[in-house]
Amino acid sequence: MxxxxxxxxxxxxxxxxxxxxxxxxxxxxxxxxxxxxxxxxxxxxxxxxxxxxxxxxxxxxxxxxxxxxxxxxxxxxxxxxxxxxxxxxxxxxxxxxxxxxxxxxxxxxxxxxxxxxxxxxxxxxxxxxxxxxxxxxxxxxxxxxxxxxxxxxxxxxxxxxxxxxxxxxxxxxxxxxxxxxxxxxxxxxxxxxxxxxxxxxxxxxxxxxxxxxxxxxxxxxxxxxxxxxxxxxxxxxxxxxxxxxxxxxxxIMQAEKVQRKEAYNTLKQQVVSELTEAGIDFEVNGASENGLAHVLSLWIKEIPSDQLLMNLDLMGIAISAGSACTAGNIEPSHVLTAMYGENNPRVSQSVRVSFGLGTEPQMIHELVEKLVIVVNRLKK
Incomplete structure (x- = not known):
């Protein structure tokens, strides 16, 4: 794998x-x-x-x-x-x-x-x-x-x-x-x-x-x-x-800054587009269009972020949860809490996808494919 x-x-x-x-x-x-x-x-x-x-x-x-x-x-x-x-x-x-x-x-x-x-x-x-x-x-x-x-x-x-x-x-x-x-x-x-x-x-x-x-x-x-x-x-x-x-x-970054930024924004759009086509119920956290090109925060509705994260990890895909896992203890994201409120479901149902050196469109396609599998499994 x-x-x-x-x-x-x-x-x-x-x-x-x-x-x-x-x-x-x-x-x-x-x-x-x-x-x-x-x-x-x-x-x-x-x-x-x-x-x-x-x-x-x-x-x-x-x-x-x-x-x-x-x-x-x-x-x-x-x-x-x-x-x-x-x-x-x-x-x-x-x-x-x-x-x-x-x-x-x-x-x-x-x-x-x-x-x-x-x-x-x-x-x-x-x-x-x-x-x-x-x-x-x-x-x-x-x-x-x-x-x-x-x-x-x-x-x-x-x-x-x-x-x-x-x-x-x-x-x-x-x-x-x-x-x-x-x-x-x-x-x-x-x-x-x-x-x-x-x-x-x-x-x-x-x-x-x-x-x-x-x-x-x-x-x-x-x-x-x-x-x-x-x-x-x-x-x-x-x-x-x-x-x-x-x-x-x-x-290297100074020489490639413009191209990398364009590439990351394209990858970001690909994630949103393919998740939408796949019928995943999600929303983007924050203003992604005017934000950092390499960071995309997603609220995958009704799916606990820790469970989504662990299942994707078992399938060979590394992303981050919107909450921090420390020694098995789940702590709510202070960022999402500040943005949406302590009891908002986004706080416990959000993940972060971030791009960089070596990220290719095919990786995004595989992420969405496996995310669909995990979401359907967890909803059952």
Missing amino acids: EKIYLDHAATSPVHPEVLETTYETMKNFYGNASSIHGFGREARHLLDDARSVFAKSIGAKQSEIVITSGGTESDNTAVIETALSRESMGKHLITSKVEHHAILEPMEYLESLGFEVTYLPVDEFGQVDPELVQSAIRPDTTLVSIMYGNNEVGTLMNIAEIGAIVAETESYFHTDAVQAYGLEEIDVKRSQIDLLSVSAHKINGPKGVGFLYVSEAIHLPSFMRGGEQETKRRAGTENIPAIAGFKKAVE
């Missing part, structure tokens, strides 16, 4: 060219980038080249890129260090109810330290109303963190409009761009973004590496301590092979 992977929003396979770059770098460039000898200088050159590529991809300066271990560290650094370093200015933070847990849990941690957090609601499409952001900002607000694109339903936020609002205040504006990076055109200056998080493994790069954009106009202390790497902004010996692989992944 040939397995089909349709969960690219969770993580993506490493591109063959990225794999080769990472391996060759690990084999040939093993110096410490902080060392002053030739081996160290070679590693430093690779690091600087990668930083330049990362910066250019979002319209930033090379000096504004801090290499991290990925999206979680970038998010944690942006939220926690901003709050703690600006505590004397105020202890109020703003975010949304549909953020990734790498934002929500640091916010909860800060609440335990005495900070106050405003969690903004979203509409039925998963959008945060910029006017709500504006009305929530107070004199003691030090950070606004709103994600660029939602990982569960694919909703794109009005980042430029929110950025313009926050720019008129003393607050910093952070956005988690982990899902949007690589497919959306991101310009941190034009959108007036102060902090932005990115992870390599979402764009066919290695796991365990990412970056945090930190505007030169703001000061953010180092979250990691123990060395003076990253111009004293993030301690720890840089993972040069992973960073080189990340750079290659960015270069």
Whole structure:
């Protein structure tokens, strides 16, 4: 049985060219980038080249890129260090109810330290109303963190409009761009973004590496301590092979961005069309037409998402449930709950299909064929 992977929003396979770059770098460039000898200088050159590529991809300066271990560290650094370093200015933070847990849990941690957090609601499409952001900002607000694109339903936020609002205040504006990076055109200056998080493994790069954009106009202390790497902004010996692989992944995505986005939108339309033709009773969650091209959230009516997910897995197809399974415990999706309400059947009957490297139309056809079999079986 040939397995089909349709969960690219969770993580993506490493591109063959990225794999080769990472391996060759690990084999040939093993110096410490902080060392002053030739081996160290070679590693430093690779690091600087990668930083330049990362910066250019979002319209930033090379000096504004801090290499991290990925999206979680970038998010944690942006939220926690901003709050703690600006505590004397105020202890109020703003975010949304549909953020990734790498934002929500640091916010909860800060609440335990005495900070106050405003969690903004979203509409039925998963959008945060910029006017709500504006009305929530107070004199003691030090950070606004709103994600660029939602990982569960694919909703794109009005980042430029929110950025313009926050720019008129003393607050910093952070956005988690982990899902949007690589497919959306991101310009941190034009959108007036102060902090932005990115992870390599979402764009066919290695796991365990990412970056945090930190505007030169703001000061953010180092979250990691123990060395003076990253111009004293993030301690720890840089993972040069992973960073080189990340750079290659960015270069490939930049070159293929338009074609990939078109291909993913076509696949998304194929899923909807074939499910409709097959007579499956479903609805799309969120605004898929104006959302992330690679993410499609579906409400398969009257079918528990966990049962659908497990049955498809046994048939060799990997997708995600709209609810998270942890050690056998089903937790309702906080995103769908925020969009539709706690008792809405969508919360427990939704699945996410996400596309990426290697996804072909035939895979979608097989997904729908097997989904029809599972739905009919479960309804009986």
